[in-house]
Amino acid sequence: MKLVIGAAFAALACLSFAGHDAHAQSWPSRPIKVIVPTGAGAATDVMARLMADSVQHGLGQPVVVENQAGASGLIAHQNAARSAPDGYTFLFTNTSGLATNPVSFQSLPYNPARDFTPVAMIVDFGPQILSVNAEVPVKSLPELIAYAKANPGKLSYAVDVTAGAAPIIARLFNKRAALGLVEVPYRSASQMVQDVASGVVPVLMSSMAASNGMVQAGKIRRLAISSSQRFPPLPELPAINETVPGVTMDGWFVLVGPAGLPADIVQRMNREVGEFLKGDAIKQRLAGFGLATSGAGTPQSTGEFIAREQEKWRALAQELNIEPQ
Known part of the structure; x- marks a missing residue:
């Protein structure tokens, strides 16, 4: 009896394995x-x-x-x-x-x-880029921090609140650097970047792709990147955590x-x-x-x-x- 049951289980195992193989070979059979x-x-x-x-x-x-x-x-x-x-x-x-x-x-x-x-x-x-309107009198992250602290409550930053991670990393930077920047929320990346380029909002946290056109046009200046290390295609752009430790996001x-x-x-x-x-x-x-x-x-x-x-x-x-x- 034990031999019969054992043989039955063995047969089922073989069928199961064969079915698994057939499944692997038949997929995909449609779009x-x-x-x-x-x-x-x-x-x-x-x-x-x-x-x-x-x-x-x-x-x-x-x-x-x-x-x-x-x-x-x-x-x-x-x-x-x-x-x-x-x-x-x-x-x-x-x-x-x-x-x-x-x-x-x-x-x-x-x-x-x-x-x-x-x-x-x-x-x-996939980091975010911290940038400023080209007319803001800063050319580095330490300069932005010093400028914001010398002008408390006067600077604001734009962020696309539909982007998920972007507003969180922007708030983390603002908190850990103790800047007191005012958040200006947007639900349109294109409108957000346009407003920063025209000076409506001085500071921007966005993807590189979102701001690239205005950077190339000379209306927005990149200051730092949110990744834990520098981005090889932009080696001159420092990471935020080089100045504000622990502020990283990819x-x-x-x-x-x-x-x-x-x-x-x-x-x-x-x-x-x-x-x-x-x-x-x-x-x-x-x-x-x-x-x-x-x-x-x-x-x-x-x-x-x-x-x-x-x-x-x-x-x-x-x-x-x-x-x-």
């Missing part, structure tokens, strides 16, 4: 959708489309980007979380969706820690799927993303956005990275007394 929580043209969208165009060649099926903008990415993340874990829906998301939304909203229609399967890192170097992009995504599909997609990120062309394109990558990593390392970031942003929210809305 794949990648949900993006921003509108067309945003950095997240551009990167997702570049990735989709690359990985679809390796997968042998179209990879279609679907923009689901609005509600600070809540709709896109909810829809991705509720998708079937069959390998045909992925989410190309960022710092906001998985790390700052949990400290910005009292409740979310998705659980950032449980509703997703980490697949691959895309970008792990935005990031990751690819995830719904919870329960089969491991073989996760590994396959991770490999394809890894190949995409190895190309010189994509590294140059990233540099143009003020971004850089260390590669796709592994699904496990991606999950560990997300968990560390979630804890980091919770700690910052507590320090800054940020009340979820």
